Amino acid sequence: MKDLPSVRDLLDSHDRDALLDLIQQLLQKEPDLFPIVELSAVQKTHATASTSKGKSKAAKAALLDLSTYERQITQTMGMDDLDSIVSNLEFLAEHGQALVSNKDWVNAARLYAMLLSSMSAGYDAIMQSVDYDGDVACFSQDFAEKLGYVMEQGELEPMLRQTCLQAFLSGIERDIQIGGIDFAYPSSESLVSQPTEDEWPEIEAYIRAESKRSSRWQKECWVRLLAARQEQLGSDKQAHALIHELGTPEQRAFLLVDEKQFEEAVAIASQHFTTLPGLVRQFADRLIEAEAAEQALAYMLEQHMSESRYSYDDWLVKYYENHGNVEQALEIQTQSFTTKPSISGYDKLKVLAQTIGTWDAVYQALHTQLTEASNWLMLLDIAIHEKDAPDTFLWFNRIKPGQQVRYREPVADVIATHKPGKAIALYNQMVDELIQRKHRSAYRQAIPYLRKSKAVYLAMEQKKEQMISSQGDWADALQALLQKYPTLRAFHDEVKKAGL
Structure with missing residues (x-):
């Protein structure tokens, strides 16, 4: 690195006019530097004006332009x-x-x-x-x-x-x-x-006016500001009065809960919160925190029984479970699963039923229900989730070919021991589809499937069982695959790097 002379040394011999010319050239080349020059001039003018005022404490400070x-x-x-x-x-x-x-x-x-x-x-x-x-x-x-x-x-x-x-x-x-x-x-x-006592009224008047023409959330912010002022002055009572007077339904309802006015709070919530499911849950939780569990349950049952498109089954299940009524929690969870089957709902149903020792009966009932509804996808999801190889193979063959595509890997993983030949065939399908894309990133995506296929082959060899469909051993299968795509050198390279 070369040592450069300082700017002061370089410009030391320049007179005022030369420096001004240089600055002008710099500004023409870099206009963004102009604010620095302009504000520097303002500072200098202010400093000069301040100096002319003198150092007396009585001297009034010069105002900056x-x-x-x-x-x-x-x-x-x-x-x-x-x-x-x-x-x-x-x-x-x-x-x-x-x-x-x-x-x-x-x-x-x-x-x-x-x-x-x-x-x-x-x-x-x-x-x-x-x-x-x-x-x-x-x-x-x-x-x-x-x-x-x-x-x-x-x-x-x-x-x-x-x-x-x-x-x-x-x-x-x-x-x-x-x-x-x-x-x-x-x-x-x-x-x-x-603000002082004299300054605040004008500010409060402005905030009150803004709150009246603001949207729901904006109004809440303005009212919170007014209440904070009263709290700052130590007048919580006045802060609460402001919220009751100007606040949004949310602010008024939650404040009433804090004041133990549960009936009035629930009335406001029932009127205004129905289309806001997040707020419904938040309000019910606040009632629980305020030790108003009965009111919270009644409110949520009202929402549950309404024609609202929002579901609160999970809240009710949690409530009944926390309050020792597992049977009621199981009933709600069963209704929820029937309406909208899911693996998470299945897991919750299983936990509740096992708690009271009725899982076998509950499982048989939901299995029958799903079968009668021809809900093969949900039955397959459950079988995969439970790693039930026979059922996984059964329900996989019931769903449509187009639906099978996204299930091939999890199904192959589950049935690898039960139906090794079918598992290998599914892995091979995914490998062939990726190879057909003919680019290196796709070949790399195929490697994990080849590894899984190899594991199935090796497991079968260890058991000394004859491979299905004359598939032979892993070495033969891999060689056949490489010979199937002899010109794809990048694929061969990825297989070699993977140590397959």
Whole structure:
């Protein structure tokens, strides 16, 4: 590596005009550097103005000209190149930090409030799609955090405080609009804790107005903010009153549960939650936590018996099981399996039935039911799951050829000992199909099937039993396969590397 002279040494002999010419050339070649030059000039002007004010404590600090910063942040939020956006925001953040380091609280507050407001205005759907990892949003969090810190340090004039509080509000509003990604966090904490008694009424009026015209989730966010303010002031009673007055049905119902007003809470849930299955479950679980198990069961049975397309069988099964009523849990699980058979449902049914010693009867009943319904696929799934080789072979031959394709490997795995010849034939089908694709990645996919086929051959040889269909031993089978595709050298190579 070659040692390069420092920039200072290189330019030491240049006069002012020469340096200006050089800077002009650099900017023509790299226009993205212009913000650095422009903001540097603003800083220099501010520093000169501050010096002229004198060092007296009574001297009023010179106000920083924010127009250039505002133009820069607006242009930055309109870009579509993430690296350029982040680079510009880093530079702006450095300017803010410099003001904080100098304890210039007034100008720091003015700058951070402007940056936060501008970012909130510019962080639209397009910017959000560009900011896929949240790199840009992180700067909004930094600006909000620094603004809160600055407000705590300096005594700001009322108008400036109002500007800062509005900046927090704009960050919160943007975060709510885009779905709650913690944009401009911790703006909500600052907006709750920073306003004075005189400043809060205007903020509350705005939030109340927004909550009335907002969607369900957005309204919940706004009301939560109002309640948090009252909790900050130590007035939980007033916070609860606000939720009862302005809250969404979810907020009111859950609060009523906390207040042990179960009947009223269930009434709200029954009216508003029916089409929201996740919320139905969450509400029932909250009732359980509040030691209102009977009310939770009654509510879920009501949902279960309704004409809703959502099923709550699993919740009811778990409830009855946890409360010692396994027979009732088994009845619900049986109904659930009958309506929508699945392996997970089968496993749960088996566990419950074995607990009370009725599995043999339950198994026979569901087996008969599936057979009468000609549900060969479910019967096959169960046979494979239980590794029942005779039944697996039986039900595999009942399903349609098109359905057999996706079952070949699991079926072959199960029947390898019971029907080795059939298992080998299934493995060979999959191997041939992959070889027909004629590319190396497909050959590699065929190797595991060849290994399984080899294992079946070796098992048969160890038992010294005669192979079905005159298949001979593994060496003969492999040689026959290679001779079948003599020109596919890549396939031969993969077989050799696999050590088959």
